[in-house]
Structure formats: structure tokens, C-alpha cells
Amino acid sequence: MANVHAPQGDKYYIPHGSPWPLFGSVTLFTVMIGAVSTMEGIGVGPFILAAGFALLVTLFTGWFGTVIRESEAGTFNLQVDKSFRMGMMWFIFSEVMFFAAFFGALLYARQISVPWLSGEGVKGAVGQLLLFKDYAGGWPTNGPGALGPRADGSYEIIPALGLPAANTLILLTSGVTLTIAHHALQAGKRGVLKVFLAATFLLGFLFVGLQAEEYHHAYTELGLQLSTGVYGSTFFMLTGFHGLHVTIGAIMLLVIWLRTMNGHFTPKRHFAFEAVAWYWHFVDVVWLGLFIFVYWL
């Protein structure tokens, strides 16, 4: 189209009305109703939830499909491209703050609530005297009540230098392969791009698979579950939300790989590729935080 490379400010782009936002609201509503009724143990809950997820897949396919078609038709000028970029950056910032809440909870539990429960400070001493006489604190802990699936309250944790270290290597490697793919895209080397992009999402899915294996091990053999006190809570919520983000990121990588196979993206214009790359590096950085504060220290 004529205005693909229009200079900024030349002419504005305003999209048509779209059914997808309303569809998306109905989708969210269905997912939420399904999730609540499932958690409350209502029989139809899982079916509503499944319907919600089906709507969710339709939503993403339909909405993003529309945007991809518009993009390939050259509808978006550089100003729209910049709006997309800024939107993605601020979205990632919001994700950072979401993880910050859980990292904050971990820090608070380790540095404040557990020491207090084990008698540190004036208020801690009173609590120790009245409530938790034998609780020694320390980390990891499942609290003075020794909560968890086993009757004796025992549990084991996952050492940092086993599978988590391997996963760290996998994610860091995927960051490198993604950067190689990006450079190849900018240099017009489509073959290299396709191979390294494929390697990236394969590494991503490998990570998720190993993480699932680790969870299985923790749940069935180590007595480490969501309900294993504050250690189990912070461990599974942090690594779980991270795993969810890796899964989403890997699916996004898969989608842009398929788009690459279809000849999408040019050396200069490839917003979707870069957005996914930013997202991937973001989950990478979160993992480093997890590896250090959850597994290692």
C-alpha cells in the first residue's frame, strides 16, 4: 500500500470497528466462570472452563490473525509500528511487576516472617513463648505447623545443581540462538533464521518438559507440593508462573517460526519477531532470578 513507509505524522491509521474486543471480554468471562465453578466443585465447571479455553484459542487466532493479515498487507505505517513496540514494552513492564509481587513475598517470608516466627526480635520472642515453642525457623521451611502432604511433615527440596542448572543452560542457550536468528533476519539470511528460530522454541519446550518432570518428581517422591508450607507456596507459584510464561513464549516463538516459513518479516520491519524476542529475554531474566533466589540461595 501507498503509505507503508510514510514518514511519521504524514497520515494516521485508524482501524475499523472490530468484534474481537467484545469476543475477548466474553472469553475472559467464560474462563473466569469456568474456573470459579471448577474450584467450587460444581459439576459443569470443567466443561465451562474447557469452553472458555476453546474461546481463548479462537480469540488469539482470530484477533492476531487479523493483525497479521493487516501487517502483511502493509497497513501499518512506522508510527503504528512504534505504538506496537511501546505497547509491548509497557506490557512486559507490567509482567515484571507481577513477578515482583511474588519475589517480594519470597523475600518477606525468608527475611521477616520466618525469623519472627522462630523468635527473633521482641514480638518474635512473645510469639515463640506463647505459640511456637519448638520452631527453629531457617530456610527452607514449611512453618511451625510443618504443613505438607506427609504425616510427619517431612519433605525434600530440589538441589540447584541438578536439573535446575541444566534448565538454566537450556534457557541461556535459547537466548543465544534467538539472537543469532535475529541477526540472520536482519542480514537477510533466511535459512539461518529458520534453523535457529526452530532451535529456540525447541529448547523452550524442552525446558517446559524438564520442568514438568521436576514437578512430577517433587509431587510424587519429595513430599514437596503447593501445600508444603511457605517454601512450597513460593517455590511452586514462582516457578509455576514462570513455566506458564515460558510455555506462552515458546508458543509465540512457534508462531513466528511458522510465519517465517511463510515468508513473513523483512530485514527492517519485523515487530512481531522483536516483541517475541523481548518477551523471551524477559522470561530468561526472570529464570535467572528464580535460579538464584529459589533454587540456589
Added chain:
Amino acid sequence: MAHADTHAHAHAHADDGHDAHGHAPSGIGRWLFATNHKDIGTMYLVFALTMFFIGGAMAMVIRLELFQPGLQFVDPGFFNSMTTMHALVMIFGGVMPAWVGLANWMIPLQVGAPDMALPRMNNYSFWILPFAFTLLLSSLFLPGGAPAGGWTLYPPLSLQAGDSFGLTIFAIHMMGASSIMGAINVIVTILNMRAPGMTLLKMPLFCWTWLITAYLLIAVMPVLAGAVTMLLTDHYFGTAFFNPAGGGDPVMFQHIFWFFGHPEVYILILPAFGIVSEIIPTFSRKPLFGYESMVYATGSIAFLSFIVWAHHMFTVGMPLAGQLFFMLSTMLIAIPTGVKVFNWTTTLWRGSISFEPPMLFALAFLFLFTIGGFSGLMLAIVPADFQYHDTYFVVAHFHYVLVPGAVFGIMAGVYYWLPKWTGYMYNMKLANWHFWLSTISVNVLFFPMHFLGLAGMPRRIPDYNVQFADWNMVASLGGFAFGLSQIMFVWIVVKSVRGGGVKASARVWDDTVSEGLEWTVPSPAPHHTFDTPPVIK
């Protein structure tokens, strides 16, 4: 600042893949599938007004029950649901969507943009809200009733909710998603869609305060999402974030919640600062005093809002160093806020002042918000707070900053820009009546609460000692009067929307100092404005 040659109704869409559209699409699809910032802004404002009346009805139930000591009308559980839901509905359904609605209408007009930067996401962030509030309000009809543990959702009390618990949490998740998307749109619009020549420091202050508000929203709404997610898993999946038996701590929830909550109160008030900063110059016929210092003051308030949160929880038991830090950092906020009040007052100084309805609301804001600010300073003093905490003094404080603060700011904005939206002046006489009735009744409603609180009346209690009877009756009478007065507002707005009466000019207020680009387009503003960017001189 900015003066512009505009081509507001030029339809220069020859070949860019969609039809030239100077006219609004017809039918329900215009609203369901909207991408137009004015239509979406209107939907936000109508939604917010609806929620004001739903939340207001809940407040009426509260004031009715508190009219006399003893249990008259509702059972205590339902009373607690009313206080909880009143807050959630007013904050997330009333004030915040009203601000986003005003942002939608005015920010593109003020920066010379044709629309919000991400129009489809704009519609998404709106349409999530009716569904989110359907979830929240439906909890009133479920076994166990609506959430009743206070809007702050403190565990362990909030975890004891009935079947409504999951609905409440997910409704908050959806509201948060809506706010984040709305905020991203505002930021990107302001940073990427300004007309050439519209530098950041030429922007009207409403854009500035909203830019900073949007930053706060993106920074803290995800934290709220995290906090309520932990509540959710503690309730349903046996995690121990807030359970001391497992090594957690209920106080941790309060820390995370108020890390969101304190910036949130500035999210509710900063856009009002912006609106007042535009109205006072217009009706004083003088440029705003200290424009740049207003910008820096707003930024300082936003920064400080991240390091004061624990002043909401002095009485939970925290180390002395913590109490001192949070007391002093809280008092620091008085400095940039004082800069603002000083600037507004100085703008009035030797101005040629006239008292149209937007100016009346802005002036009432100036006085009454400041009262709320001062009681906030009193609450910041740790030893004093031990007496005030969880009493009606706190209720009086935050209602002063929220009702004659934020809500008056919204009303001032609506009365300021309504002729720009509808093309007709509204009934000034009625609007004056609305103002005086609201302002008198809001003080009758909330001022006695200071006395009640200082005398020791606790908040969130349906019954009270007879010593509190007189001032409660006065407050309730003020409350009923305030509630009824707002019906006038609907009447005035609807009359203006339906047209007839005096036509508004493009400049509307016939002054020479109001600088926003919105005054360069006709009244009513055409469905599409600034299809090609205006030139800012």
C-alpha cells in the same frame, strides 16, 4: 503554549485501505465494535455513572442503617457486604473508569491525535469492565453473600468468604487487566501520537497527570493481581502465604496490598489535579502559575507514593525504624502537594474570576481536598494514628479526598468539557444548584465523621454506642441529600446530550488562556478529529 491551525474535519483518506469516515457508524455495532476514542470514552463515562449510582445505593443502605443506633434495617453480614462492595464498586467501577473515559475523550483532542494509539485494545479494556462487574455484583446473590471482609481483602478474614470468593478475586483480576490496558493506551498515545510541535512541556496538565497516573497503574495493578492470586491459592489450593502455621504471615498481605494501594490513591486523584489545573486558569483568565513545577510536583508525588505504603498499617506491629521511615516519607508528600495548592491559589491571585459550574467545583476541590490532605497528615503521625486507626476519622479523611476530591474533579471536568462533547451549553442555573447542594451536603455528610472518629467510633460496624447518635444522624441526612442531589447531575447531562438550548462555540468558555487543542475543533467535536495532524505554532 500550543495554538494550532487545524484541519479538524479534513477527510484525507484516499488510499489507505479504509473508507473515509466523517460520520459515526449507526446501530448497536457502533458501540459493541467501537474503535473511536470518543465513543469508547462515552461508554466509559456512562458505565462509571451507572456504577456511581449502584455504589451510591450501597452507601445509602449504610447511612440508613447508621441513622440511629441499634440494628434497624439490615443484618450485620449484609452491612459488611455493603461497606466492602461500596468501596470496590466506587473505586474500580466509578472513579477509575470515569478517569479513563475522560482520558479517552480528551487526550487525543489535547495532543492533536486522531485517536488513541491502540484503538482495538481500547475497546477491549472497556468491554472487560461490564463483565468484571457482573462477576462482582453477582456475588450478592450467592450462598454466603458478597465479600464482607472490607475492600482491602485482608486475610484471614477475607479467606472466610462464601462461594463468592473466587468471583471477587477474578473480578479484580479482570478490572486490573482493563486498567493496565487502558494505561498502556494512554502512555503510548501521549508518547507516540502527539502532533508535531506538541512537545511534552506544551501538553495540557490533564495529559501530564494522566501520563504519570498511567505509569502508576502499570506499576501497581500487577502487584494487586499477585496479592489476590496468593489469596486465591491460599483459599483453594492450600498455599501458606498468609498462614503462620506454614511460615507465612497475614501482615505480608497488607504490605503487598498497600504497595499497590497507596499508589492507587494517587491514581484516583492525580487526573483531578490535572483538570483543576486547567479549569482554574480558564476562569481566572490568567495562565497557570508554575506550569513546570506542577509537572515536577506530580512526578514527585508519584515517586513518593511507592515508599509510604506502611502508613496504612502502623498498628499491625512493625519495628520502630519502619514506623519512623514511613511517617517521615508520608509527610514529605505534603511538599509537592503544597506546591500544587500554592500554584492554584497563586493562579487565582488578581485573576478576573468568574464562577461558572466547572470553576465552582474546582474551587470546592481546592478547599475540600486540602482538608482531606491535612487530615492525612494527622494520620501520618504514628502515635496519633494509634488513636485514629480504623475509626471514622479515617473514613472522613479518605472520603474528603475521594468525594469532594476525585469525584468533584470528575464533575468539574464533565461540566468543563460537556459543551465540547454535545455542542450545547447545559443549564447553568441547574448546575449551580447541583453544585451548592452537593457541596453543602457533602460537608454535612463527612465533616461530622471527624468528630465521631476522634470520639472513638470504629468503622465498618453496623451498630454503635448512643453517644455517637447525633452526629451519625446528621451525617446520614447529609448522605441522603448528597445522593439525591446527584440525580440533578444526570438530568443536566441528559438534557445537554439531547440538545436544544444555547449552542456552544468552539472555544466554549470564550476565554483567551485555555490552551488545549480541544478548543480548536468545533463543538460538538466531529466523530473524527485531527485526521491529519494540526500544526502547533
